[in-house]
Amino acid sequence: MTFKNLVTAALITSVALTAVHADELKGRGASFPGPVYKAWTAAYFKATGKKVNYTPTGSGDGIKSIKKRMVDFAGSDKPLKPEKLRKAKLYMFPSVVGSIVLAYNLDGVKDGDLKLSRTAIDAIFSGKAVFWDDAIITKENVGLTLPHAPITTCVRADKSGTTFNFTYFLNKINPDVKVSKKPTWKAAKVVAGKSNSGVSANIQQIKNSIGYIEYSYKIKLGLPAAQVENKEGHFINPTVPSFQDAAKYATWTADNDFYAVIGDPAGATSYPIVAATFLLLPIEKSEMNKKVTAFMEWAYINGDKAAAELGYVPLPASTKEAIRAYWEAKKIK
Amino acid sequence: MGSKLFRNFSFFSATLSFFLLVGVFAILFSYAQEALHEFGFNFLWTEQWEPDEDDEGGIFGGYIPILGTLLSTIIAMLIATPLAMGIAIFLTEIASVNVAKPVSIAIELLAAIPSIIYGMWGLFYFAPIVQFVFGGNGVGLLTAGMVLAIMIIPFMAAITRDSMNTTPAVLKESAYAMGATKFEVIKDVVMPYSKGGIIGSIILALGRALGETMAVAFLIGSVMHTIGNMTDPTTSIPVLLANNFAEAEDLEMSSMYFLALILFVVSFAIISTAKFYFLGRNPSMKKVK
Amino acid sequence: MNRLLLNKIILMLSTLSAVIGISFLFWILATLSYKGITSIHWSTFTNDLVEGGIRNLLVGQFTMALMATAVAVPVGMMAGIYLREYGDGSKLAAIIRNLSDVMMSAPSIVIGVFVYALLVDPFGGYNGWAGSVALAIMMIPIIISTTDNMLALVPTELREAGMALGGSKHKIILQIVVRAAKVGITTGVLLSFARIIGETAPLLFTSANNQFFTMDLSGQFPSLTVSIYNLATYPDPESRELAWAASFILTASVLCINLIGRFSIRNKK
Numbered sequence: 001m002t003f004k005n006l007v008t009a010a011l012i013t014s015v016a017l018t019a020v021h022a023d024e025l026k027g028r029g030a031s032f033p034g035p036v037y038k039a040w041t042a043a044y045f046k047a048t049g050k051k052v053n054y055t056p057t058g059s060g061d062g063i064k065s066i067k068k069r070m071v072d073f074a075g076s077d078k079p080l081k082p083e084k085l086r087k088a089k090l091y092m093f094p095s096v097v098g099s100i101v102l103a104y105n106l107d108g109v110k111d112g113d114l115k116l117s118r119t120a121i122d123a124i125f126s127g128k129a130v131f132w133d134d135a136i137i138t139k140e141n142v143g144l145t146l147p148h149a150p151i152t153t154c155v156r157a158d159k160s161g162t163t164f165n166f167t168y169f170l171n172k173i174n175p176d177v178k179v180s181k182k183p184t185w186k187a188a189k190v191v192a193g194k195s196n197s198g199v200s201a202n203i204q205q206i207k208n209s210i211g212y213i214e215y216s217y218k219i220k221l222g223l224p225a226a227q228v229e230n231k232e233g234h235f236i237n238p239t240v241p242s243f244q245d246a247a248k249y250a251t252w253t254a255d256n257d258f259y260a261v262i263g264d265p266a267g268a269t270s271y272p273i274v275a276a277t278f279l280l281l282p283i284e285k286s287e288m289n290k291k292v293t294a295f296m297e298w299a300y301i302n303g304d305k306a307a308a309e310l311g312y313v314p315l316p317a318s319t320k321e322a323i324r325a326y327w328e329a330k331k332i333k
Numbered sequence: 334m335g336s337k338l339f340r341n342f343s344f345f346s347a348t349l350s351f352f353l354l355v356g357v358f359a360i361l362f363s364y365a366q367e368a369l370h371e372f373g374f375n376f377l378w379t380e381q382w383e384p385d386e387d388d389e390g391g392i393f394g395g396y397i398p399i400l401g402t403l404l405s406t407i408i409a410m411l412i413a414t415p416l417a418m419g420i421a422i423f424l425t426e427i428a429s430v431n432v433a434k435p436v437s438i439a440i441e442l443l444a445a446i447p448s449i450i451y452g453m454w455g456l457f458y459f460a461p462i463v464q465f466v467f468g469g470n471g472v473g474l475l476t477a478g479m480v481l482a483i484m485i486i487p488f489m490a491a492i493t494r495d496s497m498n499t500t501p502a503v504l505k506e507s508a509y510a511m512g513a514t515k516f517e518v519i520k521d522v523v524m525p526y527s528k529g530g531i532i533g534s535i536i537l538a539l540g541r542a543l544g545e546t547m548a549v550a551f552l553i554g555s556v557m558h559t560i561g562n563m564t565d566p567t568t569s570i571p572v573l574l575a576n577n578f579a580e581a582e583d584l585e586m587s588s589m590y591f592l593a594l595i596l597f598v599v600s601f602a603i604i605s606t607a608k609f610y611f612l613g614r615n616p617s618m619k620k621v622k
Numbered sequence: 623m624n625r626l627l628l629n630k631i632i633l634m635l636s637t638l639s640a641v642i643g644i645s646f647l648f649w650i651l652a653t654l655s656y657k658g659i660t661s662i663h664w665s666t667f668t669n670d671l672v673e674g675g676i677r678n679l680l681v682g683q684f685t686m687a688l689m690a691t692a693v694a695v696p697v698g699m700m701a702g703i704y705l706r707e708y709g710d711g712s713k714l715a716a717i718i719r720n721l722s723d724v725m726m727s728a729p730s731i732v733i734g735v736f737v738y739a740l741l742v743d744p745f746g747g748y749n750g751w752a753g754s755v756a757l758a759i760m761m762i763p764i765i766i767s768t769t770d771n772m773l774a775l776v777p778t779e780l781r782e783a784g785m786a787l788g789g790s791k792h793k794i795i796l797q798i799v800v801r802a803a804k805v806g807i808t809t810g811v812l813l814s815f816a817r818i819i820g821e822t823a824p825l826l827f828t829s830a831n832n833q834f835f836t837m838d839l840s841g842q843f844p845s846l847t848v849s850i851y852n853l854a855t856y857p858d859p860e861s862r863e864l865a866w867a868a869s870f871i872l873t874a875s876v877l878c879i880n881l882i883g884r885f886s887i888r889n890k891k
Contacts, residue, residue, distance in 0.1 A: 024834060026747075026842065042672070051834050053842070061580035064388070070747045084387060152470065157555045159384070159580050180386055184557075191470060191566060192556045194576060194855055201857035206470055221857050339792035340708055346700035347709070350722040350766065353759060357732065360739045419639025427633055428640075436640055438884065443647045445813075445880045446873060447820025449847050453854055453869050454650050457657075483646050490643070514629035537727065544729025546823040547851065571731045571823070578735065579827055590735065597732045604724050 024051035025291055029062020029075030031195035032098055032162045033277045035216040037075065039306040040299045047302075052295055058195055060159020060181050066090060066280045073292045074280040077161025078181055079259045091281040091289070091330055092257040093323045095296065097247045097313040100166050100273040101218050101225040101238040103203050104210040106132065108145065111224035112237050115140040118229045122174045124151055124210060127187040132208060140235070147208060154202040154211025155185050157192035165263055165275035166212045172231075172264045212273075215243070215311040230272040231264055238271050240311055246270035247313045254326040258319075274313075281332070289332035297324075297333075361594040367587035368393065376591060382557045384585050393588035395595065397557055401474065401569040402596070404560075405549060406542040408478025409485060414535060416482070417489035424490070425497045426515055426523070437494070444487035452551030455480040460552060469564025470554075476564075477553035481542050489538040496530025497523050529610045536607035540600050546571035570596045651873075658870020661863040671833040671849060674860060676868050678835035682844030683872075685837070686750060686829060687819045690757035695811055698762045699800075702769025707795050719770065726763035730823040733759050738827045750843030753829025757818045764817070768810025772803040805886060812883035816876045822847035846872055 027037075034056035041052040054075065062074035067088045075095075085092055102116060116124075116137070123129035123136045132146040156163045159181040170177040177183070191206060193199040200217045203209050210226075215238060218225050227235040236242050249265035252258040264272050279296065281289045300323075304314040315323075327333040368376065372393065379394020420440060424433050459480055460471035467475060500523045508518045524531065554566020555576050568576075570592045578589050669675025701722075709715035733756050741752035776799050784794035800807070822845075829843040831852065836844065846868055853865035 024836075024841075045672075053832060053834055055831070055833075055842075058580055060388070064580055064582050067582070068743075068746065070742075157576055159388075159577075182384060184381070184383055189470075190556055190558060191472070191554065194555075197856045197858075197861075201855055204857050217857075336790045336792040339795075340704075343700040343704035343708060346697045347704040347715075347718050347766075349697060349701060350718055350725055350763065353725055353762075354721050357728070357736045360736050361732070364739055416639045416642060419636040420643050422632075422636040423640040427636060436644065439644050439647050441884075442877055442880065443643065443650075445816060445876055446650065447822075447847065447876060449820070449822045449850055450650070450654065450869050450873050453850065453865065454653055456854065458649075458653050486643060514625055516629040516632040517625070519632075540727050544727075544731065546729070546731045547847075550851070551854065571729060574731050574735060575823060575826055578738075579830075590739075593732050593735045596729055600727065600729055600732075601724055604727050605720070608720055608723060 024053050025073065025288075025295065026071045027052065027054040027062075027073045027075060027292075028057050028065045028071050029054075029280075030059045030077045030161045030277055031056035031197065032059075032077045032160075032214045032275070033075060033096055033312070034196060034214075035220070035310050036096055036098075036303070036307045036312050039310065040295075040303045043302070043306065044295055044298055048298070050291075050295070056195055056197075058156070058158035059161030059164065063280065066282060069282055069285075072281075072285070072288050075277060076280055077275050077277045078164040079257075079261065079276075079278050080280070081259060082256050085257055089283040091283060091326075091332070092259070092278050093296075093326060094252060094258050094260075094276040094278050094315060094319070095299070096307050096315060097243070097250065097262070097274060097276050099215045099238060099243045099246075099271055099311070099313075100162060100169075100212050100275065101215050102210055102228060103200070103213055103218050103223040103225045105203050105205075105207055105223075106146070107207070109224065112227060113141075113144060113224070114226040115235050116226045116228055117235075118173045121228070122170055122177070125153055125170060125185065125187055126174065126177065130188055140229075149208040150189055151187070152189040152191055152206050152209040153185065153187040154191050154193060154199045154206065154209050156182070156199060157194050158182070160195075161275075161277065162196060162212065162214060165261065166273065168261055168263045169273050219311055228272055230268075230270055231266060232268050234268055236269065236271045240308065240313070242269060242271035243274055243311070243313050246272065246274040247316075250274075250276065252276070252315075252319050252322065254322050254329070258323070258326075276315075283330075286332055289330075293327050293332050357597065358594075361590055361597055364590035365587055365594050367584055368591040369587075371584060372588070372591075376588070377595075380559065382588075384581075388582045388585065390584050393585060395570075395588070395592050397559055398568050398570045398573045398592060399595065400559070401553065401567040402543060402571070404474055404567075405478045405481055405553065405569055406539060408475065408563075409481035409542045410535070410539055412479060412482035413486045413489060413538065417486045417493060417534075417538070418531075420486065420490040421493035421497055422519060424494045426519055437491075440487045440490055443483075444491065447547075448484060448545060449547040449551075451480055451484055451548040455548060456551045463564070467564050469562065470566065472552050472554045473562075473564040473566045474553060474560055477549045477569075480548050480552055481545055484545065484548060485538040485542050488541060489534050492534035492537065493527075493531050496527035496534065499530070500526045529612070533607045533610035536603055536610065540603040540607065543603070544571060544596065544600055546575050550575045654866075654870050654873055657866040658873075661867040662870070666864070666867050670835045671831075671844065674864060676846065676849070676864065676871070678832070678844040679846040679849050679868065680871070681835070681837075682750070682829075682832070683819060683846040685839075686754045686757055686825070686843065686845070687815060689750075689754035689839075690761050690818055691811070691815055693754070693758040694761035694765050694814070697758075698765025699769045699807065701762070701766045702773065703795055703800070705766070705770045706773040707791075707799065719767075722763040722766045725759070726767065730760060730821055731826075734824040734826055734828055737824065742828055748828065748830035748842045750829045750839030750841070753825045753843055753845065754839070756824035756828045757821060760821065760824060761814050761818050764814040765810060768814070769803075769807055772806035772810065773799060775806065776802045809883045809886055812879055812886075816879040816883070819879075820847065820872060820876050822851055826851075 037054045059076040062076045065071045066074035120136050133148045164181045167179045171179045193202045199211045203211045250262035300320050378396045380396045381392045384391040463476045464471035508522045550572045556566045670678035705715045737756040784798045825845045831848040832842045832844045853861045
C-alpha cells in the first residue's frame with residue numbers, strides 16, 4: 001500500500017533528521033541595529049563560514065527570548081539595570097551606537113527642510129499639535145508651506161528599544177511622557193508598524209505622516225528627515241558627523257555592565273537622539289558565550305567600516321578594550 | 334496484526350479528537366489563570382493594554398481586540414451573505430451545467446487561496462481603493478472586513494449550493510407547474526427546504542471569519558485604539574496574538590491566553606450551533622471543507 | 623407584471639454576484655501572477671533567504687507539511703475507519719464527529735498558541751517539530767472527515783461479499799473497503815495538504831523562521847508563509863519583490879495541487 005510506504009519513508013526521514021544539528025548562533029531582538037548586524041553576520045559567514053542567525057523582532061522580544069533561554073544572545077536598545085541583569089542572570093555589553101531620526105512624508109518638503117523644535121516634537125507625539133500647520137510647527141518653518149492636514153504619527157506596534165530611547169528624549173522635554181518600550185500614544189492619528197521596517201514602510205506609504213526610525217532605514221529608503229533642536233538650542237541635521245559628536249559624550253563602564261542611556265547629550269553640534277545598542281548573554285552558557293564574543297570580536301575589528309557606511313557610530317577603542325576586559329573577567333572570551 | 338489490535342488502534346485514533354479538544358481547552362485555561370485571577374471579568378471591558386516597564390505586570394484588557402474581532406466579522410458577514418446566496422442561486426438555478434461547472438471550480442479555487450495571499454493582495458491592491466473611496470489610511474476596520482468578506486464568500490456559497498441542491502426536483506417541478514417564477518420557486522420551495530443547511534453555512538462562515546488571522550493582520554492596522562470611524566485602524570484577537578505574542582511575558586502572555594480562550598470558546602459555541610442547524614436536514618451535510 | 627420583474631431582478635443580482643466573485647478571483651490571480659512572475663529570477667530558487675532567495679523556505683515549508691502528513695494520514699484514516707466501520711450509528715461516533723468538525727474550524731492561531739505551550743515553552747526554543755505538530759493538528763480532522771465520508775460511499779454489498787468470503791474484519795476494511803474508497807481519500811489528503819502548506823498562523827510561534835538552509839527540526843525552521851508575512855512589511859524593494867515571488871509560487875503550488883485533486887476525482891467516476 002502506497003500509504004504505508006509514505007509513512008515509513010517519512011518516519012525514517014524524521015529519525016535521520018534528528019541527527020542533523022545546525023551549528024549556528026541564534027539571536028533575536030532589536031531592529032535598531034538590524035542593518036548593521038545583517039552586514040556583520042553576512043561578512044562573518046563569508047569570512048569564517050560560521051552562521052549567526054539574527055532575527056530583528058524588537059528589543060522586547062529579544063529580552064524575553066534571552067530570559068527564557070530561547071536564543072543564544074539577544075539584541076536590545078534598552079539596557080537592563082544591574083538588578084534586573086542579576087535577576088535574569090545575564091551579561092550585557094554594547095555593540096554599536098546609532099541614531100533615531102524623525103522621518104516624514106510631506107509633499108514638497110525635502111530632506112532637512114523641516115525644522116522641529118523640542119516643544120514641537122513633544123506636541124506632535126502627545127497630540128497637542130493636530131495639524132501640520134499648527135503654530136508650534138510653523139514657528140520654526142517660516143519659509144515652508146505646510147498643509148492643513150492632520151498629522152499621522154507612525155509608531156511601533158511591538159515593544160521597542162527604539163521607542164524606549166525616543167521616549168527618553170521626549171521625557172527630557174516633557175516629564176509627563178513615560179519612558180517605555182511601548183507607551184500608550186496620545187496623538188490623534190496613530191499608525192503602528194512592526195519593527196523599524198514596519199514604521200519606515202508606513203511613513204513611506206502614508207501621506208502627511210511622521211515617525212521615528214533608525215538612521216540607516218531613512219538612508220536605505222531615501223526618506224526625508226527633520227532637523228532636530230538639541231539640548232543647547234541648535235537645530236541639527238541628522239548626519240554621521242553630528243552622531244559622532246553626540247557619541248563623544250557617552251561613557252560606558254564595566255562596573256554596571258556598561259549600562260548607559262546616551263540620549264540628549266551636551267554639545268553644540270550634537271544630534272540629540274542617539275542611542276547605544278546592547279547584547280545580552282545568559283551567564284550559565286559559557287561555551288556558547290565564547291562563540292558569541294568571538295563573533296563580536298570579529299565585528300569590533302573588521303566591522304567598523306560597514307557600520308560607518310550604514311550610518312552607525314562604532315564604539316571608541318577604549319570602550320572596546322573595556323569590553324574585552326569584561327569578557328576576560330567573566331571568562332567568556 | 335490481529336483484528337482486535339486494529340480495532341483498538343482505530344478507536345484510540347478516533348478518541349484523539351476528544352483528547353485534542355480537551356487538551357486545547359485545558360492548556361488555554363491553565364495558562365490564562367494568572368490573568369483570570371488578576372482581572373476577572375473586568376478584562377472584557379477594560380480598554381488598556383499596558384505592560385509594566387519591566388514586563389512583569391501591567392494592566393491588560395480585552396475590550397478593544399474583542400470589539401475589533403466582532404466588528405470585522407459583522408462587516409464581513411453583512412457583505413458576504415447576500416453575495417454568497419446570490420452565487421449559490423446562480424449555480425443551482427440559473428446556470429446551465431456547462432457554465433455551472435467551471436464557475437463552481439473557480440469559486441472553490443478562491444477558497445483554496447491561502448489567507449496570507451489575501452493579506453498581500455489586500456494590502457497593496459485593495460487598501461488603496463478603499464482609501465480612495467472611503468478615506469482614512471487604507472488599513473483599518475473597513476478594509477479588513479471587506480477582504481474578510483471576499484474570503485468567506487466561496488465557503489458560504491459552496492455549502493449553500495450543496496444544501497440547495499438537495500431539494501428534490503419533484504417539489505420544484507410541481508411549483509413550476511403551478512406557474513411560479515424561478516425566484517418564487519427559490520423563495521418558497523428551495524429556501525425553506527434547505528433552510529437548515531443555509532443557516533448552518535452562514536453560522537459556520539461566521540465562525541471562520543472570527544478566527545481569521547493573516548489577512549486581517551495585514552489590513553486592520555494593528556493599533557490598540559478604539560474606532561471613531563469605520564476606516565480607523567484597530568486590532569482583533571488573532572491579530573494581537575500574531576503580532577505581540579512572541580514578546581509577551583508573564584501577565585501579558587497570560588492575558589493573551591485569556592483572549593485565546595475566549596476566542597476558542599466562542600468558536601466552539603458557534604460551530605456547535607451551526608451543526609445543530611445542519612443536523613435536522615441531511616446527515617451527509619456534516620461534511621464541511 | 624410585478625412578479626416577473628421581481629424575478630428578473632433577483633436573477634440578475636444573483637448572476638451579478640457570481641460575476642463579482644469570479645472577478646475577484648481573476649483580479650487576485652492576475653495581480654499575483656504579474657507581481658510574482660516579474661519578481662522571479664534564477665537566484666530566487668537557488669539562494670536561501672539570507673541571500674535573497676527562497677530555496678530554504680520552500681524546502682522548509684514542504685518538509686513540515688510532509689511531516690504533518692506522515693502523522694495526520696495514519697491517525698486520521700484510522701479514526702475515520704473507526705467512525706464508519708466500527709462505531710457507525712453509536713452515540714460516541716456522533717460525538718467524535720462533532721468534536722472533529724469543531725477542531726477543523728478552530729482558529730489556527732489558537733492551535734499555534736496551544737502547541738507553543740506544549741512543545742516550545744517547555745523545550746526552550748522555537749523548533750520545527752512544533753511547527754509540524756501544529757500543521758498535523760489542523761490536518762487530522764480533515765482526514766477524519768474525508769475518510770469517514772468516502773467510506774460511507776462504499777456500498778454495503780462489498781462489505782457483505784468480504785464477510786461471505788470469510789475474511790476477518792480488519793482485513794475486509796483494509797483490503798476491500800478502503801481500497802474501494804482509495805481515490806476519494808487520496809483526493810482528501812491532497813486537498814488538505816494544499817490547505818496546510820498555505821498556513822501561517824500555526825507556524826508563527828512554533829517553528830518561527832530561519833534565513834539559512836537547515837534540516838535541523840530542533841531549531842527555528844524556515845517557513846515560506848512566515849517569511850512572506852515578514853518580508854511584506856519591509857519597505858525596501860528587494861524584500862517586497864521576494865514577498866511577491868514567494869506568494870506567487872505558494873499560490874501556484876496550492877492551486878495546482880487542488881486542481882490535480884479535483885481532476886483525479888472527476889476522471890475516476
